[in-house]
Amino acid sequence: MKQAKIGVYGLGTMGSALALNFAEHGFDVAVSNREVDWIPDFVREAGSLGSHIVPCETLESLVGSLAIPRVILFMIPSGKPMDQMIEKVLPLLDQGDTIIDAGNADFNATRRRFADLQVKDIHYVGMGVSGGEKGARHGPSMMVGGTTHSWQQLKPMAQAIAAKFEGTPCVAHLGPDGAGHFVKTVHNGIEYADMQMIAEIYGVLRDGAGWSAHDIGTMFAEWNKGPLQSYLIEASAEVLHAVDPETGQAMVDVIQDQAGQKGTGRWTVIEALKLGQSASGIEAAVGARSWSADKGARELAQSILSGGTLAQDVPDQRTLAAAFEAARILAHAQGFAVMQAASEEYDWALDLAEIAKIWRAGCIIRSELLDDLAEVLGQKMPAGSLVLSDKLQPRLDTGIPALRKVVGAAVMAGWPVPALSAVLGWYDSLRCGRGTTNLIQAQRDFFGAHGFERVDAQGRHHGPWGTSET
Ligand SMILES: NC(=O)C1=CN([C@@H]2O[C@H](COP(=O)(O)OP(=O)(O)OC[C@H]3O[C@@H](n4cnc5c(N)ncnc54)[C@H](OP(=O)(O)O)[C@@H]3O)[C@@H](O)[C@H]2O)C=CC1
Numbered sequence: 427m428k429q430a431k432i433g434v435y436g437l438g439t440m441g442s443a444l445a446l447n448f449a450e451h452g453f454d455v456a457v458s459n460r461e462v463d464w465i466p467d468f469v470r471e472a473g474s475l476g477s478h479i480v481p482c483e484t485l486e487s488l489v490g491s492l493a494i495p496r497v498i499l500f501m502i503p504s505g506k507p508m509d510q511m512i513e514k515v516l517p518l519l520d521q522g523d524t525i526i527d528a529g530n531a532d533f534n535a536t537r538r539r540f541a542d543l544q545v546k547d548i549h550y551v552g553m554g555v556s557g558g559e560k561g562a563r564h565g566p567s568m569m570v571g572g573t574t575h576s577w578q579q580l581k582p583m584a585q586a587i588a589a590k591f592e593g594t595p596c597v598a599h600l601g602p603d604g605a606g607h608f609v610k611t612v613h614n615g616i617e618y619a620d621m622q623m624i625a626e627i628y629g630v631l632r633d634g635a636g637w638s639a640h641d642i643g644t645m646f647a648e649w650n651k652g653p654l655q656s657y658l659i660e661a662s663a664e665v666l667h668a669v670d671p672e673t674g675q676a677m678v679d680v681i682q683d684q685a686g687q688k689g690t691g692r693w694t695v696i697e698a699l700k701l702g703q704s705a706s707g708i709e710a711a712v713g714a715r716s717w718s719a720d721k722g723a724r725e726l727a728q729s730i731l732s733g734g735t736l737a738q739d740v741p742d743q744r745t746l747a748a749a750f751e752a753a754r755i756l757a758h759a760q761g762f763a764v765m766q767a768a769s770e771e772y773d774w775a776l777d778l779a780e781i782a783k784i785w786r787a788g789c790i791i792r793s794e795l796l797d798d799l800a801e802v803l804g805q806k807m808p809a810g811s812l813v814l815s816d817k818l819q820p821r822l823d824t825g826i827p828a829l830r831k832v833v834g835a836a837v838m839a840g841w842p843v844p845a846l847s848a849v850l851g852w853y854d855s856l857r858c859g860r861g862t863t864n865l866i867q868a869q870r871d872f873f874g875a876h877g878f879e880r881v882d883a884q885g886r887h888h889g890p891w892g893t894s895e896t
């Protein structure tokens with residue numbers, strides 16, 4: 427029997443596309459799935475690529491079809507399913523074999539699994555894959571965590587199937603254990619913020635100016651030709667132009683306004699907070715999806731709650747574009763700050779410039795901006811901060827006034843812009859050399875004797891609370 431180079435278990439949307447991608451690049455790939463009845467159809471539909479596919483009805487035959495040391499990639503839901511599959515496959519493996527979890531996984535689980543398997547001399551790779559179905563099929567961006575040994579095994583195959591940016595594969599070994607899954611999680615967090623901010627601009631134009639979906643789509647298509655070029659802007663333009671074949675209405679107008687979420691955005695926020703960071707743009711985006719789920723309450727509130735609003739003109743397209751550009755820079759800066767903090771906490775030595783580079787093609791957040799970020803992150807940044815870099819400062823100088831106009835108008839008119847306003851709030855907090863947490867410290871000391879530092883003396887101090895007259 428043919429000894430395949432890699433096994434792919436889980437032939438759903440992503441797994442089947444990845445398997446075909448491996449096959450197209452000449453790698454013999456053994457495939458299997460929980461439901462196996464349709465695997466012969468999958469191989470038949472693969473056409474000429476079928477000659478590189480080894481269909482397997484059982485996990486045992488999948489493992490038996492692989493060249494040694496074995497590499498098995500799982501593309502299944504994270505959490506319990508992955509733990510169950512590890513339990514099943516482990517007795518079939520030998521020392522030196524590699525298990526790859528290519529799904530979106532909580533990096534804490536990846537670290538745990540990595541450690542559990544390391545003592546058995548089984549390599550565990552947590553690999554983030556971005557690009558959706560098309561990316562997986564024709565070139566995803568991949569963020570790899572794990573041992574150097576497993577990276578050496580995987581590298582030729584990963585580089586072959588990855589998206590290419592000016593010829594360079596968009597895949598990298600980013601660090602040990604959970605590093606790859608952590609970076610993919612933050613990638614998704616930035617994806618959430620970017621999507622939310624695009625949706626907020628759409629909302630301002632739809633509800634503030636009465637623009638049609640089609641016209642908003644046309645504006646985004648224009649934006650996509652300049653510095654705002656990105657896959658998500660392109661995708662937004664395309665979906666806003668789409669028409670529902672059943673009603674003839676704009677497709678987005680017949681889609682329920684309740685967004686799903688599978689966890690990566692939430693994980694980014696949770697991990698950011700644990701690391702003492704706050705990715706406020708991502709937080710707002712996660713919150714907006716959660717609020718969207720409460721449709722009943724929103725519909726009721728619309729008829730009960732007064733807005734106290736003041737009519738506003740919708741800012742012009744140039745202002746909206748400049749505002750979005752600034753907000754997007756800030757949301758990316760927050761995401762990179764979270765990765766920097768994680769890198770220090772877990773001793774990963776993440777190469778942030780390399781991360782920006784492998785996000786320039788194949789992945790969902792690919793954009794012109796990432797090319798600039800790759801350059802900036804490769805240099806020394808003042809106080810380690812992206813937004814203080816010489817390259818981004820001029821763009822913020824132009825964009826921030828526009829962002830103020832948009833957020834200001836939205837606040838007055840009552841158009842919800844939680845993510846745009848959250849990143850602006852962060853920007854303004856960052857600009858305050860002397861902020862207002864001196865009062866927080868005084869309050870904490872007042873009720874809890876927590877102590878504070880003085881501006882004019884070393885050490886811990888307490889206030890004279892209760893002694894002054896009020
Ligand atoms: N869709 C996307 O754009 C992206 C998805 N991902 C991640 O990729 C992974 C797969 O997603 P996707 O392909 O979209 O999902 P699909 O729902 O299309 O496929 C899920 C696959 O997992 C298998 N599966 C489900 N539950 C179990 C289980 N308990 N034990 C074993 N196998 C199981 C399914 O088998 P069966 O056919 O028998 O049901 C199927 O092969 C997820 O971790 C997801 O987060 C990552 C990047 C992008």
Ligand SMILES: O=C(CO)[C@H](O)[C@H](O)COP(=O)(O)O
Nearest residue numbers: 556557686687688689690790
């Ligand atoms: O990883 C992805 C893209 O990069 C997946 O599409 C993921 O499902 C997106 O997250 P969510 O479903 O929570 O919107």
